Amino acid sequence: MAADHAPGAPDTAEMVLVHRLFLQEYTAAVALVRAVRAGDTARAAVVAGHLGALGQMLTEHHRAEDELLWPRLAADPALDAAVVARMEEQHEHIAAALARLHRALPQWAAGAEPDLTAQVAHACTVLLPALEEHLGDEERHILPLVPGRFTAAQWAQLSARGRAAVPPxxxxxxxxxxGEAAGNKHRQEFLRRLPAPVRLLYRVAGRRLRRRTWHRLSTTPGHRRRAAA
Ligand SMILES: [Fe+2]
Known part of the structure; x- marks a missing residue:
């Protein structure tokens, strides 16, 4: 991940962190989906809801880049035309993989049938390498061009769109x-970007929050109730 940005310069490292979040969560989702037992619709619905939220965030991430980033950079002489063409192709590939995944989610959540479980897990595994390649290209070829072509305020619009796309x-x-995607190495940088009340919440309860939210995602609601009883 890039080092801290200079004061007044666009914060491109924040986008790298968001890319890590997508890769981390889609990687974890493969095992989460496969662990759903046949007919366990309660758990399938929770995991499907998580994948739906991730998909909404990823779609908006790309839409915001299409609207705010590419019009400024696509014709930039510093950018290799072959890279632009490859990245456009990757965008289409990712959009198609996401669409396949999202078409399967409602039926999977309703029945948790093993065939559909395998289909949803497969859709996540197909999405991952395409996403990894695309985000890597973006970090290698696009983000280094941003300082000097975007003001901090222009770049911050992308972050604002990303934050607004997270379902409440x-x-x-x-x-x-x-916070987990930031890891220990980038934890301070991650904390500095948070609004003060959220930063306080994370400092006080970050680890507990991660355990609790992960537990909610990875266990069946009925099992949680029985365990809590
Ligand atoms: Fe990006």
Missing amino acids: AHRLYMLAAL
């Missing part, structure tokens, strides 16, 4: 997951 019911989970 998933905000605590995503905050905890983002």
Whole structure:
């Protein structure tokens, strides 16, 4: 991840952190989906809700880049035309993989049938390498061009769009997951970006928050009630 940005310069490291969050969560989702037992619709619905939230965030991440980033950079002489073409192709590939995944989610959540469980897990595994390649290209070829072509305020619009795309019911989970994606190395940098009340919440309860939100995602609601009884 890039080092802290200079004062007044666009904070591109924040986007790298968001990319890590997507890769971390789709990787974890493969095992989460596969662990859903046949007919366990309660758990399938929770995992499907999580994948729905991630998909909404990823779609908006790309839509905001299409609207705010590419019009400024696509024709930039510093950018190799072959890279632009490859990245456009990757965007389409990712959009198609996401669409396949999201088409399967409602039926999977309703029945938790093993065939559909395998289909949803497979859709996540297909999405991952495409996403990894695309986000890596973006970090290698696009983000280094941003300082000097975007002001901090212009770049901050992308972050604002990303934050607004997180469904309210998933905000605590995503905050905890983002802290994990930052790791110990980038934890301070991650904390500095948070509004003061959220930073305090994370400092006081970050680890507990991650345990609790992960537990909610990875166990069946009925089992949780029985365990709590
Ligand atoms: Fe991005």
